[in-house]
Amino acid sequence: MSKIWKAGIIGLGGIGEHHMGNWLKIPNTQIAAICDVNKQAVEKTGERLQLPPGKRYTDYEQLIADSDVDVVISGTSNNIHFDVLKSAIEHNKPIFSEKPFTRTMEEAEKLIGLYHQKPVPCVIGFSYRYRPCFQYVKRLVEQGTLGRIRHIAAHYLQEENAPMFEKGYSWRFSKELAGTGVLADIGSHMIDAARFFVGEFMTVNGMMTTFVEERLDPRTNERVKIDVDDFAGFQGVLEGGVMGTFYTHKNAIGTGNQFNVTLFGDLGTARIAVEKPFEVSLTMRDGERGQLVEKTVHLDGADVKPLLQDFIEYVENGSGSAFLPTLTDGYKNQQVLQMIIDSAQDGVTRSR
Incomplete structure (x- = not known):
């Protein structure tokens, strides 16, 4: 440049x-x-x-x-x-x-x-697309190392909203200001990871609820009713018939920024964790007898450019x-968010 x-x-x-x-x-x-x-x-x-x-x-x-x-x-x-x-x-x-x-x-x-x-x-x-572990697994999928992908599972957990911490009311707890709660905040990353590794969502079934229904507004010292989700879970079918299972909340005591993704293929399984960006856990069947081989790949990230x-x-x-x-990725992510919201409201499977 x-x-x-x-x-x-x-x-x-x-x-x-x-x-x-x-x-x-x-x-x-x-x-x-x-x-x-x-x-x-x-x-x-x-x-x-x-x-x-x-x-x-x-x-x-x-x-x-x-x-x-x-x-x-x-x-x-x-x-x-x-x-x-x-x-x-x-x-x-x-x-x-x-x-x-x-x-x-x-x-x-x-x-x-x-x-x-x-x-x-x-x-x-x-x-998170720029974590070394994400880019390494993306290449494994593209190269067919894991075989045909059958299932992707992800969870994104934090603890900061658990009642014991008495987190005060802020814009993230307002539907008017945030749109949705934990779903848009960190759940959107799970949607992006699924699209990044596998492809588009074809159908979605969603569940959303609110664990903590009121929070104290530190500006007014009054309790405010929460009108967004602080738990979201959804299942989906992605391109190629890949099954997806996902859940997220910030009521998970003992977690920091626990965003984990697992891809299950016909030839092997890859597991990554955002908290360990330079590691990929691989479980493969290898050799004529299909011996189980488990290993941790250590990455240096030298080939990963900053976002x-x-x-x-x-x-x-x-x-x-x-x-x-x-921008197109943002738009398609928003479509899936809306599918989850609509499904959670009426219990009906949403399709593209």
Whole structure:
């Protein structure tokens, strides 16, 4: 890359800081402008980055329109995803946006329609595709090492929402702001993993419920009724007749960020865990007698480029790697989310 790529960062919370750090690790990159509704956070970050006052925004539209901003990196709450993506496409600004794609299919349909009219490089933050273990297993599947894939199973568990921790009410517990709860938050990663390894969902049966029905709002000191899920489970049939089983919640005492995926093929089984990104557990039948061979493959990750670097190469060249999660991936992910929601509400299997 010869050009200096200048990013505008929207959202200065934890995920925004994470993306800023990763962005500046890529050669020939700078941060041109920042934006957040919290003016104090904008000023603090602006001082740290030594940005001039005119590059410290509280209005995302102004940042996107800034001629010094080459690309946009957005890490906002879910209710802003649609607006930021829409503005970036209208301004012809390449954008990396956090998942989920949108809150609703109505928003998703509007965005995909606009994108088809004005195609702009857009990447959605399904970052686990860039774990070495994910890319290694993807190649195993493509090479046929595991044989025909028959079943994919995944769970994504954390403990932070369990009652003992008394986690307070925030935007993630609001249907208006988040769309859904744990399903959109971390369940969307399971959907993306299934699409990444196997292909599209053909049918889905979903279950959703709320374990903790009220939470204390620290701003008002009042208890608020929760109107989103904090458990989601679903089964599905994917392309090629592959069966899928999935569940997620944040009531799993003793877990950190336990996102595990298992692929069962006719010749072997592969198991990966996000918490062990440089390991793949393989169980194969080998030799004339089909002896059971179990091994752990250790990876160095040297051939895995960072997601944001892949994004920039997409902007420069018009195409990224085969791993890149594009706007279309975000849209198709949202379709599956909606299928799960609809099925959970009425108990009816949903099909593409």
